[in-house]
Structures are given as structure tokens and as C-alpha cells.
Amino acid sequence: MPDRYDVLVVGAGPAGLAAAQTAAAHGARVGLLDAQPRPGGQVWRHDVRHQAPRAAREAIAKLQGVDVLASHSVVAVESSALRVETAEGGRLISYGSLILATGARELLLPFPGWTLPGITGAGGLQALTKQGWPVAGKRVVIAGSGPLLLAAADTLRKHGAQVLGIYEQAPAASVHAFARQLRHWPARALQAIGLRVRLAGVPYRFGSFVRRAQGSDSVQRVDIDTPTGTQTVECDLLAVGYGLVPNTELAQLLGCAMDYLGPHPHVGVDRLLRTSMGGVYAAGEAGGIGGLAVARLEGAMAAHIATGHSVAAHALAPQRDRERRFGALLARHFALDPRLHALGDDSTMVCRCEDVTLGDLNGFTDARAAKLATRCGMGACQGRICGTALAELGRFPRSGARPPIFPARLATLAGLTTLPSDDAYRGS
Amino acid sequence: MSGTVASFDLIVIGAGIIGASCADEASARGMRVAIVEPGPIGGGATAAAMGHLVAMDDDPAELALAKYSLHHWEAFADLREAEFSRCGTLWVARNDNELAAAATRVARLNAAGVEARVVDATTLYELEPALVPGLAGGLLVPREAVVYPPRVANHQVKRAQSHGTQLYAGRRVLSLQRGGAQLDDGTRLSGPVLVATGCALPALLPMLPMRGRKGHLVITDRYPGLVRHQLLELGYADSAHGDADSSVAFNVQPRPTGQILIGSSREFSATDAAASPAMVQRMLERSFAFVPKLRELQAVRIWTGFRPTTPDGRPYLGAVPGASDQWVAAGHEGLGVTTALGSAKLMIDLIQGRQPAIDPAPYSPERMAA
Amino acid sequence: MSAQVKLSVNGSLVEVPAGASVAAAIAQLTTQFRRSVSGTHRAPLCGMGVCFECRVQVDGVAHVRACMTPVSEGMQVITDA
Structure with a gap:
């Protein structure tokens, strides 16, 4: 080529x-x-x-x-x-x-327990499911915001998952107003109707969001804030994403x-x-x-x-x-509820690569200063998860892009075109 | 705050590792200190540095300052924020000529009181199995260590604050004035001034020449145990202290996290902070020549920094020529972290009119006035 | 239905459809992919190569994103769980 x-x-x-x-x-x-x-x-x-x-x-x-x-x-x-x-x-x-x-x-926001295995993005679980991730028979809670939640639920059901419910943070009035607007986009209206038909029987709740997840080795139950109070749901997987x-x-x-x-x-x-x-x-x-x-x-x-x-x-x-x-x-219509900015407490992990908590970042108003003092954003994801979340939370904007765009082999950065296979690093 | 006047025993300008060390030292001695920093603490060359505490022996004055300073770094060995790791330094000899030169360096280091010894090829590979076959041996400096400089600087500033130091964060000194400094928010600070602004020195002290010497660093994901010592080629000093417009040298460090930090490059004419693919390539190829396994490792980040470099390579430590109550501590090139603590003690001794523990004459800024 | 691929995850034989990801293969056995720097168990989060929570060792190479890597016959996968 x-x-x-x-x-x-x-x-x-x-x-x-x-x-x-x-x-x-x-x-x-x-x-x-x-x-x-x-x-x-x-x-x-x-x-x-x-x-x-x-x-x-x-x-x-x-x-x-x-x-x-x-x-x-x-x-x-x-x-x-x-x-x-x-x-x-x-x-x-x-x-x-x-x-x-x-x-x-996906926009992923920190909340207590969110680092437990079994908790993914909503589009994240959809992507993993398409890759062959075993979801058949699993009890899944889908939460977050936007139409992607419905698409994810649809894929999961096709693969045999038991979708316990879809919890949309936007209030019912806002989602219904959005649905009324769909008449101006007939193709999208049809798509939405098709999805709703395929998801018949799956509860779709509005004004609701996951406050906390718990489990020992992986997620076992989640606390969901709804307009009528907090409910606890037992589940095997939690898929939660707040849009793109x-x-x-x-x-x-x-x-x-x-x-x-x-x-x-x-x-x-x-x-x-x-x-x-x-x-x-x-x-x-x-x-x-x-x-x-x-x-x-x-x-x-x-x-x-x-x-x-x-x-x-x-x-x-x-x-x-x-x-x-x-x-x-x-x-x-799917604007995020400000309460979602306050889900995490001081002990909630925000930088998952370097295990930095929200509390560790108290007092910092600048991503670079925070990074130098706490390692927040220094890991392999290069701040894609924590930097984006912190920007959404109003703490500080993500710091500027630095090469490489994704972690890359040193050989690639050195311009080597091929790699001798016997030099692979075999772990410690 | 406009027009406010505040008075201090010492106004430190710049909170890099040098300014932070000076503020820490001065406040520990009971001086009333102000420290002014427009950016993050330790956010300039300090943040870009490798944090290798190393005695370079090719200039007796640098060696004296390093030795003096390394002794004081021991006080940071158990401090969590310093991320102090006593990995030792292993200088690698490619051939018998370099190994013979290593013996001379051992003698110089030992004479200065730095523990060091020549190791043969067998010992070299026991110490560092990942090194490329065919090397002749090396020079081991077992007590040297690495630290994480920006966190050290943060710690020093916090400690200085706990001793009453006033931090003017997000504030810039617009100009030096007789008996003080003028800040960009209108505040006037009065008292003796110590300028520790590294590459930015000419903005306040244009009579003292300073150039930024650009460097690149690459850090990998975590590979614990692959490299155990700070590894350098014995030819490093040729790159570090040579006059070539651009040069690279093998200089690889195991971070306490298990990450591997790879350097080093030096460029005089580059003023752009962007990473240069060509320099990164040269630098990495150099590192692969010594540790071939590096090729397969995942790089997480590349960054650049500028080393504050004086015409003769020695820092300016002393009174500003022709001025009263103005002091300067800047221009440590690639040894600012190593020599920060010694530089601070020497500076505060000079400011307080005491005799420093080492001869300050080689670092005197007066040499530029001649 | 597509063909199946056999690979080893932590020494156990796993069979998944061709085209599946290493992440999907691991999930047949365990939800614990890596240990965080403070020692807690982690598993895929984003599913699309962004979060790096799914890093495992594949055929001797460390820090490979399981969600970005298609399975191949005889692959040796080791998690840090």
C-alpha cells in the first residue's frame, strides 16, 4: 500500500x-x-x-x-x-x-463505586456485547442520558440480556417534549417507535440516575434516585453513560x-x-x-x-x-441535571489510571498544577476519562493534548517500520 | 490590593525547585519571606526534569556544589512527597577505552567523597540484564537517587508557608525596584529580592545572559524491574557539556512507579516547545542501542522543557552585579534539582552575611560583569 | 453462526466466536482484568479503546487493550487479577 x-x-x-x-x-x-x-x-x-x-x-x-x-x-x-x-x-x-x-x-462521570468490575459505559457495554462479551441471562441496569441508552438496551436484549430498566436522568417533561419534536424528523420518529416496540416491557424511567454502586468482586446492586425516592436494584451489570x-x-x-x-x-x-x-x-x-x-x-x-x-x-x-x-x-432536552456533578464524594476515584480521588484534587483550579501534584491525568488514558469528567464537573478544563495521541510503542515513535518479534517485553 | 505595600526580609521570585528551596531555607532560618509565582509551583524546568540526583565530576565547582547538595537531599529520603528512590546511577562503558576513563572518574568522585566504583561486564549484566550484550562494564554510584521534583517544590513551598512565608500565587513581578519588586496586581513588595526565574531571568535581569536549552523526555507505561538503576552512557558529559547545537545521549531512569523515563536531548537553537519527531527519534534510537527491549514498550507521554543555561554552564549564585539588595539563583542547566538544596543554603548564607560551607566564588554573577 | 476460536486465558481454554475481542474472551472466565496502581480490581469501562482499564498481557506483551484486540487461535492471555 x-x-x-x-x-x-x-x-x-x-x-x-x-x-x-x-x-x-x-x-x-x-x-x-x-x-x-x-x-x-x-x-x-x-x-x-x-x-x-x-x-x-x-x-x-x-x-x-x-x-x-x-x-x-x-x-x-x-x-x-x-x-x-x-x-x-x-x-x-x-x-x-x-x-x-x-x-x-462517552461522557463517564464518577460516582461512589463506579470502578467496580461490571460497570461500563452504556455505549461501552453495547460495544463490548457486539465484541462477544457474555450478557445472555445477565441482569442489566442501563442508566445515564440520551437515546444511546435505548440503542444499548436493544443490542443487549438481542444478545439475551435481561434489561431491568432504563434510567434516564432527564425529566419526563423534557423527554416528552423531545418526542413531540420528532414529528419534524419522520425517519427518526420511525426509528424511535421501532426501538420502543422492541423494548416493550422494559421500564424506561425519567428524572432518575444511579447514585451509588456496591459489590464485592463486581457490581451487585445499585442505588437509583428517582422522582419518588431511592430504590435499590440487584444486578449483574450496570451500563451508565451521560451522552457523548x-x-x-x-x-x-x-x-x-x-x-x-x-x-x-x-x-x-x-x-x-x-x-x-x-x-x-x-x-x-x-x-x-x-x-x-x-x-x-x-x-x-x-x-x-x-x-x-x-x-x-x-x-x-x-x-x-x-x-x-x-x-x-x-x-x-437531555441537558445534564446539576445533581450529577455532585455524585462523587472526596473518597470517589476520578483518575482511574493513577487512582486519584476527587478529594485529592480539592484546592486545585488548574489541570496542570493538579497533575504535577497528584498525577491526575498522567496515566495511559491521558486524561480522556478523568479530564473530561473534571471539565464536566466544573473543576477545571482538561489540559492540552500532548503526543503520542494514544500510548504507542517506543519503536513507532522512533520511526522504526518493523519490530523484531523476539524483543517483546515479557513482563516483570 | 492596588498600591499595597508589604515588607519582607526576602522576596523570592520564582517557585521552581531553586526558588522553593531558597524560600524553604530562608523561612526555616526565621526570615520573613515572600515567594511570587505566576504559574503552577514547580511548573517550569522543574516539572520537565528527570529528577536524577547525580554528581557530575567534569567541573570541580559543579562537583563541589553537587556533593554539598546531595548530602542535604538525604533529609528527603523518607518524605512521601519526594518519591525518593535510591536506585543508584550506573554509567555504561561501551568499550575498554570508556572503561579506562571510568576509573579516572571514580578517582575524582571518591576524592570528593562520593562513593563510586568500576564494575566489570559480568557485574554490569547482573545489575542490568536488559542491557545490550557486548558492553565493557560500567561505573556504579550506588547512593544516588531520583525524586519527583514538582512535588518536592510543592512540599518546600508548603513548609515555607507553615513558617510564615507569604505565597503570591498567580502573580507576576513586573519590575525590580530599589528596595523591592512591583507585582502585576499593583502590590509593591519591599525588601531584598532573590531572582530565581530560570530561563525567564533576562526579563528581570537582562545583564545576565541566559539561554534555554531544549530537552525531550518520553515516559512509558509501568514495567517494574526491567531497568533498576538510572542508566547513562559514559559519553553523556560530551552531550551535556559539549557545545554542539543538538545532541542526544542514553539516559534512562526507572521511576518508583515502574514507569521508565527516557532521555535525553539537548538543543540550543530550538525555541518551540513542541516535541520534535526527529529529536525524539534520535533520542530513542540511542536508548535502543543500549536497551533493545525498550523498543516494544508503550510510551504514554512525550514532553519538552528548557534548561536555563549560562554561557559557562555554571549557575549564577550571588549578588546581582552593580545592584544592592538584589540576589540571583538561576542557570543550573540540567543539574538544578541535584544542586537546589546546596544552592539554597549557599544563597541564604550569602544574603545573611555568613561564610558558606563551600567556596561561592565560582558561581558569582560578577564573572559576567568582568 | 461464525467459526469458533480457542485461546488460553490464565491457562484456561476459552472458546469464542471468530472476530470476538480478547475482552469478550476474558469475560467468559472473570470480570477482573487488571489491578489498579493501588491494588483494586478493574475491568473494561468504555469498550472502545479509550479508558485503558482492560489492559492485559497478550502473547507476552504487556499493557495490551483487550477490547481493541481480536482473538486469534492459540493466543495466550494473562490478566493481573
């Missing part, structure tokens, strides 16, 4: 798939990178037991002429090139244009300007998805949480622009604008 592409797309979710396919259709030489072993991203993640949705299968099937670079993790930025890591070694891949379709991750935050680390390392709606950054783009850096575009969730339809439209738009087809890009903009309004609607 060549080490230079006219258009290099990072992220093989819906936005990246649309971008790669569109750019290839314009005759560009296209590379599509993703750290995961299969294309699809999170929403279209490959399921080992069930067939993917038709749209996903079609998007993946239409990649003729695209070099799909799966299990390629971007670790560093060089001049018009990305240093990537694969199981076999490192590569330097250069580009003419770069489309960032890096998607989003954009993945902006690569964009930040490239020097792209960030925008903020709340405490979390997204990549700043103009109406045609150009970032502040020449030749770099951002599509989908990276530029702000907008959902699947936005991702697919923006992927195509970014590829049109990157290949010099601005008329085609302009033509998609009105539709995209309309779909972006849906994202804004979601954000408004």
Missing part, C-alpha cells in the same frame, strides 16, 4: 465511510484509517453474532478504490503526515488533504482551533467543514455531537471540498444544517 494519499480519512465510522467513498468517487487516491480492526465506527460496530444494519453494510461494501487501513492507530503528527501504528510496526502516511472523522466517546463528547485530540495536535458549547471542545469548522488548518477538514461528531445523519452528510461534504467539488458540498449544506438542529435539540 502506498504511503501517500490525496485524501486521508481518520475514522471509519459513518462520517469517515461517507468521506472515503465520496473522495474515491472523485478519483482521489484515498486511505481510510481506523484503530479498530473493522470499519463501522461505534454506531455501526461489527457484531460477532448479528448482522449489521443495511445502511452500514452498504456503506462498507461501497469502499471500492479505498485503502482500508484497519487496526491503524494514529500516534503522532508530522509535516503533512501522520505517524501510525499497526500490530506489525509503524508507518508514516502523508496526505494532500486530511479529513478528521474521529467521532465521539467529541474526540478532538488529533485535531488539537494538528493545531486546529477548538470551539466550545459547554465544557468540552469540538473542532472548530466553517460551514464547509474547513478547520483553522489548511487542508484539514472535520466531519461528524468531531465537529460537535450531531448524530448519524449529520455524520454521513458531513463526511460526503468534506470529501467534496477536499477534492475541489465545492458545488456538491454547498448542495448538501442545507440538509446538513437541518440535521445539525436535531443535535441541538438533543443537547437541549
Whole structure:
């Protein structure tokens, strides 16, 4: 495979798939990178037991002429090139244009007991289930916020889990107002109705959130605050996620300007998805949480622009604008209850890599000072979990991105293309 | 606060390891101290440093200061915040020539009272099985240690505060004035001033030349036991004290966490704080040449820092030439952590008009006025 | 149904569908993947390679994210539980 592409797309979710396919259709030489072993991203993640949705299968099937670079993790930025890591070694891949379709991750917030095994994100458990995680017969509580909770419940039920309930933090009035708005988006309304039918019999509670989890080796019961009081539920798994935050680390390392709606950054783009850096575009969730339809439209738009087809890009903009309004609607109706910021106490772990508690951070108003004194954010996740949570909690913004973008082998950072297999570190 | 005047026996500007040590020492001696720091405590070169407490023997003055300082570091050996780990230093010889040179260095170190000995190849591999085969031996300095400098600086500032030191956090000194300093919030501090601002020295004392010498470090995930000593190549001093515009040397440290810290690089002309892929590559290749297993390890983070470097490589410790009641402690290049405690004792002795335990003449800023 | 893959987790034989992740294979046996720096048990949190809670040793290589690694026949996986 060549080490230079006219258009290099990072992220093989819906936005990246649309971008790669569109750019290839314009005759560009296209590379599509993703750290995961299969294309699809999170929403279209490959399921080992069930067939993917038709749209996903079609998007993946239409990649003729695209070099799909799966299990390629971007670790560093060089001049018009990305240093990537694969199981076999490192590569330097250069580009003419770069489309960032890096998607989003879940917002995970600390609460007492949240480090117990068996507690995952909501999308997290959905992803693990698709990877073959055994959930059949397991009693699962799903909690947090947003439509992802329903999608997760649906996947879990398909895999034989017993979903005890879905606990949405947004109040009933807000969720119902959202549902009424769905009439303006008929496809989404149909989707929602389909989900509700498939989830018939699963309690869907509003104004409710997990206050605490307990268990010895893994989670055994959770305390849930509801509008009518606290209930304790015995369960085997707890899946709790508070919506999505954009993945902006690569964009930040490239020097792209960030925008903020709340405490979390997204990549700043103009109406045609150009970032502040020449030749770099951002599509989908990276530029702000907008959902699947936005991702697919923006992927195509970014590829049109990157290949010099601005008329085609302009033509998609009105539709995209309309779909972006849906994202804004979601954000408004599923806004987080301020009580969620106060779930953790001083003894609650916040940095799970370095075991730093919320109490350890009292008195710090700056991520860097806190990091130097407590190691908070110094671990392998590089502050993706704790830094994001602390920003959401209003403690302090996450500190700036530093290379590598993800932990990477030293050999990769040294530019070695292959690794001698007999030098692997065998543990202590 | 505008226009407020506060009066002190000593106003320390900068809360890196040098300023923090000076404030700690002065307040322990009963002085009324102020310390002014616009950023995080220990947030500059102190945060970027490896924290290796090491005696370098190629300059007698540096060795005297290091020896004096290392003795005082022993008081931190049991302090949790220091993350003090007595891993020892093992200087690696690639060939018999380097091993022969090691013997000379042992003699110099021993003469200065630093325990050190030459080890043969068999002992070298017993001490560090991960080293590449074919090395000739090494020089072991068994009592040397590593610390975590920013937490030490934090501890020193807290201890100074417990002795009455006033911390002006988030405040910057706009200018030095006769008998004091002017802060950016309008506060005027009056009293003798000690400037310990490292690379930022020229902003307040432009007559004292200072350059930032950029370095890179890479830290890995946890691999306990893979490397046991701070490992350096015997050729390190050539990189550290040579004049080459850019150089790298093998310099690898086991952190008490089990993480491995990999250095080192030196660049004079680089002013950009961004990590340079080319320098990182050179530095890592150098480390692989000595410890091939490093190649497979996971790097968690890369960062850079700037070492405050004077034209002759020695720190400025003493009175500011041509000024009264102005003192300077800055320019320790890569040895600021090692020599911080000795530098502080020497400085406060000078300020109090006492005879320091070691000869202060080699560090006197007067040498720049000549 | 897809083909099955056999691998070893802490010395025990585990069989999972081809394409499954190492995380899924481990979960057939235990929910404890790694010990945190203060010694508490941890298991996957994010399921998508972000949180690093699922790090295990795979074929002798330490700190491998189990959720990002597809199983292969004969793989040797060791958790720190």
C-alpha cells in the first residue's frame, strides 16, 4: 500500500465511510484509517453474532478504490503526515488533504463505586456485547442520558440480556417534549417507535440516575434516585453513560482551533467543514455531537471540498444544517441535571489510571498544577476519562493534548517500520 | 490590593525547585519571606526534569556544589512527597577505552567523597540484564537517587508557608525596584529580592545572559524491574557539556512507579516547545542501542522543557552585579534539582552575611560583569 | 453462526466466536482484568479503546487493550487479577 494519499480519512465510522467513498468517487487516491480492526465506527460496530444494519453494510461494501487501513492507530503528527501504528510496526502516511472523522466517546462521570468490575459505559457495554462479551441471562441496569441508552438496551436484549430498566436522568417533561419534536424528523420518529416496540416491557424511567454502586468482586446492586425516592436494584451489570463528547485530540495536535458549547471542545469548522488548518477538514461528531445523519452528510461534504467539488458540498449544506438542529435539540432536552456533578464524594476515584480521588484534587483550579501534584491525568488514558469528567464537573478544563495521541510503542515513535518479534517485553 | 505595600526580609521570585528551596531555607532560618509565582509551583524546568540526583565530576565547582547538595537531599529520603528512590546511577562503558576513563572518574568522585566504583561486564549484566550484550562494564554510584521534583517544590513551598512565608500565587513581578519588586496586581513588595526565574531571568535581569536549552523526555507505561538503576552512557558529559547545537545521549531512569523515563536531548537553537519527531527519534534510537527491549514498550507521554543555561554552564549564585539588595539563583542547566538544596543554603548564607560551607566564588554573577 | 476460536486465558481454554475481542474472551472466565496502581480490581469501562482499564498481557506483551484486540487461535492471555 502506498504511503501517500490525496485524501486521508481518520475514522471509519459513518462520517469517515461517507468521506472515503465520496473522495474515491472523485478519483482521489484515498486511505481510510481506523484503530479498530473493522470499519463501522461505534454506531455501526461489527457484531460477532448479528448482522449489521443495511445502511452500514452498504456503506462498507461501497469502499471500492479505498485503502482500508484497519487496526491503524494514529500516534503522532508530522509535516503533512501522520505517524501510525499497526500490530506489525509503524508507518508514516502523508496526505494532500486530511479529513478528521474521529467521532465521539462517552461522557463517564464518577460516582461512589463506579470502578467496580461490571460497570461500563452504556455505549461501552453495547460495544463490548457486539465484541462477544457474555450478557445472555445477565441482569442489566442501563442508566445515564440520551437515546444511546435505548440503542444499548436493544443490542443487549438481542444478545439475551435481561434489561431491568432504563434510567434516564432527564425529566419526563423534557423527554416528552423531545418526542413531540420528532414529528419534524419522520425517519427518526420511525426509528424511535421501532426501538420502543422492541423494548416493550422494559421500564424506561425519567428524572432518575444511579447514585451509588456496591459489590464485592463486581457490581451487585445499585442505588437509583428517582422522582419518588431511592430504590435499590440487584444486578449483574450496570451500563451508565451521560451522552457523548467529541474526540478532538488529533485535531488539537494538528493545531486546529477548538470551539466550545459547554465544557468540552469540538473542532472548530466553517460551514464547509474547513478547520483553522489548511487542508484539514472535520466531519461528524468531531465537529460537535450531531448524530448519524449529520455524520454521513458531513463526511460526503468534506470529501467534496477536499477534492475541489465545492458545488456538491454547498448542495448538501442545507440538509446538513437541518440535521445539525436535531443535535441541538438533543443537547437541549437531555441537558445534564446539576445533581450529577455532585455524585462523587472526596473518597470517589476520578483518575482511574493513577487512582486519584476527587478529594485529592480539592484546592486545585488548574489541570496542570493538579497533575504535577497528584498525577491526575498522567496515566495511559491521558486524561480522556478523568479530564473530561473534571471539565464536566466544573473543576477545571482538561489540559492540552500532548503526543503520542494514544500510548504507542517506543519503536513507532522512533520511526522504526518493523519490530523484531523476539524483543517483546515479557513482563516483570 | 492596588498600591499595597508589604515588607519582607526576602522576596523570592520564582517557585521552581531553586526558588522553593531558597524560600524553604530562608523561612526555616526565621526570615520573613515572600515567594511570587505566576504559574503552577514547580511548573517550569522543574516539572520537565528527570529528577536524577547525580554528581557530575567534569567541573570541580559543579562537583563541589553537587556533593554539598546531595548530602542535604538525604533529609528527603523518607518524605512521601519526594518519591525518593535510591536506585543508584550506573554509567555504561561501551568499550575498554570508556572503561579506562571510568576509573579516572571514580578517582575524582571518591576524592570528593562520593562513593563510586568500576564494575566489570559480568557485574554490569547482573545489575542490568536488559542491557545490550557486548558492553565493557560500567561505573556504579550506588547512593544516588531520583525524586519527583514538582512535588518536592510543592512540599518546600508548603513548609515555607507553615513558617510564615507569604505565597503570591498567580502573580507576576513586573519590575525590580530599589528596595523591592512591583507585582502585576499593583502590590509593591519591599525588601531584598532573590531572582530565581530560570530561563525567564533576562526579563528581570537582562545583564545576565541566559539561554534555554531544549530537552525531550518520553515516559512509558509501568514495567517494574526491567531497568533498576538510572542508566547513562559514559559519553553523556560530551552531550551535556559539549557545545554542539543538538545532541542526544542514553539516559534512562526507572521511576518508583515502574514507569521508565527516557532521555535525553539537548538543543540550543530550538525555541518551540513542541516535541520534535526527529529529536525524539534520535533520542530513542540511542536508548535502543543500549536497551533493545525498550523498543516494544508503550510510551504514554512525550514532553519538552528548557534548561536555563549560562554561557559557562555554571549557575549564577550571588549578588546581582552593580545592584544592592538584589540576589540571583538561576542557570543550573540540567543539574538544578541535584544542586537546589546546596544552592539554597549557599544563597541564604550569602544574603545573611555568613561564610558558606563551600567556596561561592565560582558561581558569582560578577564573572559576567568582568 | 461464525467459526469458533480457542485461546488460553490464565491457562484456561476459552472458546469464542471468530472476530470476538480478547475482552469478550476474558469475560467468559472473570470480570477482573487488571489491578489498579493501588491494588483494586478493574475491568473494561468504555469498550472502545479509550479508558485503558482492560489492559492485559497478550502473547507476552504487556499493557495490551483487550477490547481493541481480536482473538486469534492459540493466543495466550494473562490478566493481573
